[in-house]
Amino acid sequence: MQIILVALEDELPREVLPDFQIAYTGVGKINAALIASEVIARYQPKQIINYGTAGGVLAGVSGLVEIANFYQRDMDVRPLGLEIGETPFEDTACLNFGRQGFSCGTGDSFVTEPPKLTTDIVDMEAYAIAKACYKAKVDFRCFKFISDNADDEASSSWKDNVAKGKHLFADMMLELR
Numbered sequence: 002m003q004i005i006l007v008a009l010e011d012e013l014p015r016e017v018l019p020d021f022q023i024a025y026t027g028v029g030k031i032n033a034a035l036i037a038s039e040v041i042a043r044y045q046p047k048q049i050i051n052y053g054t055a056g057g058v059l060a061g062v063s064g065l066v067e068i069a070n071f072y073q074r075d076m077d078v079r080p081l082g083l084e085i086g087e088t089p090f091e092d093t094a095c096l097n098f099g100r101q102g103f104s105c106g107t108g109d110s111f112v113t114e115p116p117k118l119t120t121d122i123v124d125m126e127a128y129a130i131a132k133a134c135y136k137a138k139v140d141f142r143c144f145k146f147i148s149d150n151a152d153d154e155a156s157s158s159w160k161d162n163v164a165k166g167k168h169l170f171a172d173m174m175l176e177l178r
Contacts, residue, residue, distance in 0.1 A: 002046045005174075006037060008053050008126050011163050012146075017171045026126055029109050030073075033126035037133035048140040051130045052170050054163055055105065056112050056151030059121040065169040066122070067102035068143040070095050071131040074106030074118040086118045096131045098141050105145065111159075112151040123151050144170055 005023045007013045015023050022044075026036040037049065057063060072086045072095055079085060086106070087094040095104075106120035107128030116123060127143050134141035146166020149158035 003048045004046045030129040033129040037130045041137045051143040054148035055122040055124040055145035057147040068105045069100045069102035070104040071128045072106045075108030
């Protein structure tokens with residue numbers, strides 16, 4: 002079984018992929034982690050796919066992209082001698098499921114200027130879902146539509162572009178089927 006997790010229905014309404022199981026997490030890492038954990042416990046899927054919008058930090062990144070490396074951009078315990086993004090008492094700051102693609106920094110803030118942790122894109126849910134999958138040994142794939150440039154225009158760009166990637170993602174999902 003495969004389940005698609007999306008933060009907001011505006012990003013991917015169910016009718017766009019009616020033959021797929023879609024669950025909405027809400028915005029942010031806590032909401033995403035809770036729903037991902039509930040979905041894993043209830044359905045025991047073989048794979049979870051996360052789709053949503055993201056801000057492009059790397060120049061030239063655009064369209065629908067696959068994410069391979071997941072970081073928690075707002076984990077900041079530098080006073081304890083760790084680098085930004087590193088969680089105390091954990092082996093790695095980066096989660097990877099053996100795929101190639103872009104890096105994503107997840108945090109509970111909407112990015113409007115370059116974040117302290119450098120990644121290719123930024124979002125608010127992917128790392129949390131990846132972490133739930135990693136802990137439960139569930140395969141994880143993540144696709145993001147670049148809705149803005151994570152700059153001072155990000156808010157208006159996101160509002161204008163939030164729904165524009167859904168058909169690109171749907172076409173890709175139908176091809177992967």
